[in-house]
Structure formats: structure tokens, C-alpha cells
Amino acid sequence: MEKNIDWANIGFGYMKTDYRYVSNFKDGKWDNGALITDENIVINECACVLQYAQTCFEGMKAYRTADNKVVCFRPDLNAKRMAESCKRLEMPIFPEERFIDAVAQTVKKNIDYVPPYGTGATLYIRPYMFGSGPVMGVNPAKEYQFRVFAAPVGPYFKGGAKAITLRVPDYDRAAPLGTGHVKAGLNYAMSLHAIVEAHELGYNENLYLDSKTRTKVEETGGANIIFVIKDNTVVTPKTPTILPSITRRSLMYVAQHYLGLKTEEREIKFEEVKEFKECALCGTAAILSPVGKIVNHEEEIVFPAGKGISGEITKKLYDTLLGIQFGTIEAPEGWIKVIE
Ligand code: PLP
Numbered sequence: 220m221e222k223n224i225d226w227a228n229i230g231f232g233y234m235k236t237d238y239r240y241v242s243n244f245k246d247g248k249w250d251n252g253a254l255i256t257d258e259n260i261v262i263n264e265c266a267c268v269l270q271y272a273q274t275c276f277e278g279m280k281a282y283r284t285a286d287n288k289v290v291c292f293r294p295d296l297n298a299k300r301m302a303e304s305c306k307r308l309e310m311p312i313f314p315e316e317r318f319i320d321a322v323a324q325t326v327k328k329n330i331d332y333v334p335p336y337g338t339g340a341t342l343y344i345r346p347y348m349f350g351s352g353p354v355m356g357v358n359p360a361k362e363y364q365f366r367v368f369a370a371p372v373g374p375y376f377k378g379g380a381k382a383i384t385l386r387v388p389d390y391d392r393a394a395p396l397g398t399g400h401v402k403a404g405l406n407y408a409m410s411l412h413a414i415v416e417a418h419e420l421g422y423n424e425n426l427y428l429d430s431k432t433r434t435k436v437e438e439t440g441g442a443n444i445i446f447v448i449k450d451n452t453v454v455t456p457k458t459p460t461i462l463p464s465i466t467r468r469s470l471m472y473v474a475q476h477y478l479g480l481k482t483e484e485r486e487i488k489f490e491e492v493k494e495f496k497e498c499a500l501c502g503t504a505a506i507l508s509p510v511g512k513i514v515n516h517e518e519e520i521v522f523p524a525g526k527g528i529s530g531e532i533t534k535k536l537y538d539t540l541l542g543i544q545f546g547t548i549e550a551p552e553g554w555i556k557v558i559e
């Protein structure tokens with residue numbers, strides 16, 4: 220039985236669900252893992268995650284489809300990306316097949332929290348790993364926990380379909396040879412001050428530029444960015460310092476193979492952006508959120524979405540991606556995992 224939740228009006232926030240998955244790494248190996256009910260974690264005061272932020276996470280969703288199946292979207296890519304994060308942070312890899320199985324088990328045990336089709340809500344899934352063992356000198360932990368929890372969520376940006384506003388902050392997100400390409404908790408810790416400031420000033424998100432030259436567009440604190448240029452080509456930044464968004468990679472495929480559009484992954488200079496027709500943020504949480512305005516100090520760039528006119532290509536991309544995720548449009552082979 221579905222839980223009695225006002226699905227259409229939930230935001231993007233934490234809600235305790237019934238089960239979470241946990242596996243411990245000790246003496247060089249992962250244990251068998253289990254589903255537990257306790258949402259709290261007890262770890263050593265000197266755990267590497269607490270002292271040196273040795274932690275990474277993933278974000279994915281379970282969708283209830285039009286024909287009432289529960290599915291996940293490309294979980295293999297989350298498993299692979301988490302493995303990359305683990306390598307960069309000197310953490311042990313949780314094997315791909317076990318990652319997918321842990322996600323499936325967590326969704327299955329919390330199936331009553333998967334929102335009904337048509338409400339716009341989904342079950343957000345958060346796999347994560349952290350160094351639980353104590354370290355005093357700067358070294359990786361010897362013990363780790365891999366966990367997965369889930370919570371039903373609505374839109375990431377408040378205000379529903381309203382286009383969002385970004386500002387270019389006076390802060391950087393990722394160093395040229397840093398950790399911008401992995402989903403390390405530390406990337407988000409350092410963005411907290413910038414996001415609080417952005418919200419105080421009335422912006423929804425920060426649009427970061429490359430930290431070396433501060434001339435090129437990178438991404439926002441929690442999503443990649445795409446643009447549509449004059450001839451309807453879909454353009455997105457190519458740089459090793461941004462997170463390789465699974466949504467963005469999927470949208471570029473959808474643009475080419477479902478909508479017959481040209482796509483380009485390339486360096487994007489901030490000074491080009493004023494020439495572009497449409498702009499949107501993409502990610503698991505953000506889905507595809509139209510950007511209405513970008514403010515870079517005195518300069519304001521307004522897209523038609525900011526005047527209430529929905530971007531034609533953004534809308535087609537959104538409808539096609541959601542059709543694939545919610546099972547009304549046939550998905551490319553291997554994109555959809557049914558939870559049985
Ligand atoms: N960029 C950042 C910094 C993110 O936190 C996220 C969220 O996961 C994304 C991009 C989007 O990635 P994905 O589409 O895989 O969710």
C-alpha cells in the first residue's frame with residue numbers, strides 16, 4: 220500500500236523511509252551487506268570522514284511508470300561514477316553488480332514510498348560511502364561503510380515550472396587538477412557558503428566558471444548546464460573539471476537520436492552565452508530546469524524562458540527524457556532497470 224503522502228506537493232528534502240542498505244569494509248573486504256531500519260550511524264570520533272571529509276555519494280531516482288512498474292534509470296552509470304570517486308579519494312570500490320543490487324533492494328523494501336505515476340514526484344536514491352575508521356595523520360581510513368537510503372522527492376527548484384536565475388559567484392568550484400569530476404562530499408562542502416550567499420541575494424544557483432581563467436562556463440553547484448544556440452544545436456561544456464552528469468549524457472543522446480538535433484561538447488566562453496537561445500540545468504535532482512536569467516556582476520543575460528516563454532528545444536528534450544524514464548517512450552537498450 221502506498222504511503223499516505225501529499226505526493227504532488229512534496230519538495231526536495233529528506234524524509235525517513237523504512238529501510239536502508241549497509242555494507243561494511245573491514246580487513247580488506249566488504250561484508251555481505253544488509254537492510255536495516257535504524258537511520259542513525261555511530262562511528263569513531265576520529266573517522267576519516269569526520270576529520271578529512273573522505274566521502275562520496277551518488278544521486279539517482281526510482282520512477283513509477285505509466286504501466287505501474289518501478290524502474291531505475293541507468294544505475295550502471297552511477298556505479299561506475301562512484302567507482303571513479305572512490306579511486307580519487309583512496310576508497311575501496313563497491314562492485315558494480317553489488318551496487319545495482321543494493322539500490323534495487325533498497326527500492327524494493329521502500330516500494331510504498333515510490334510516488335504514483337503522474338504526481339511528478341519520484342523516489343530519490345542516495346548511495347554513499349565514507350571512511351569510518353579512525354585516522355589521525357592525513358591518510359585514508361582502513362574501514363568504510365557503503366550505504367543506500369531513499370526518500371520521495373518533488374522538484375529541486377521551488378516555484379515549479381518557473382525559470383530559474385543563476386549568478387556567477389566570486390568563488391571557484393573545482394581546481395584544474397582537483398576533484399570537480401567526481402562526486403566527493405568536499406565539492407559540496409565548499410559550495411555551501413556560495414549557495415547561502417546566492418539564496419540571500421535571490422538567485423537559485425551559482426554558475427561556476429573555470430578557476431584557471433575565469434572565462435569559461437563550467438556547471439552549477441548541483442547540475443550540469445546545456446545551451447541551445449541559434450541553429451538549434453545543443454551545446455554543453457567539455458572540461459575535465461565538471462561532474463560527468465548522467466542526465467546530460469542522456470540528453471545529448473536524446474537530442475541526436477530522438478530529436479535529430481546536432482550536439483556539441485566543447486569549451487564555452489562566458490562571453491558567448493549572450494548569443495544563445497535557450498539555457499537549462501540538468502541533473503537527477505534538477506531534471507531539466509529552464510534558466511531564465513544569468514547575472515554576472517553588472518551583466519544580465521535574459522533567455523526567453525525568463526520572460527515566461529518556454530524554450531522549444533528544452534521542452535522537447537524534457538518531454539522525451541521524462542517519457543523514457545516514465546515508460547511512455549521506448550528507451551535505448553540498457554537504460555531502464557525494472558525493480559522486480
Ligand atoms: N553536477 C553536479 C555538481 C551534481 O551534483 C550533479 C548531481 O548529481 C550533476 C552535475 C548531475 O549529474 P546526474 O545527471 O548524474 O545526476
Ligand code: COI
Nearest residue numbers: 278279441502503504505
Ligand atoms: C543529484 O542531482 O542527484 C545531486 O546529487 C545533486 C544534489 C546537489 C542534490
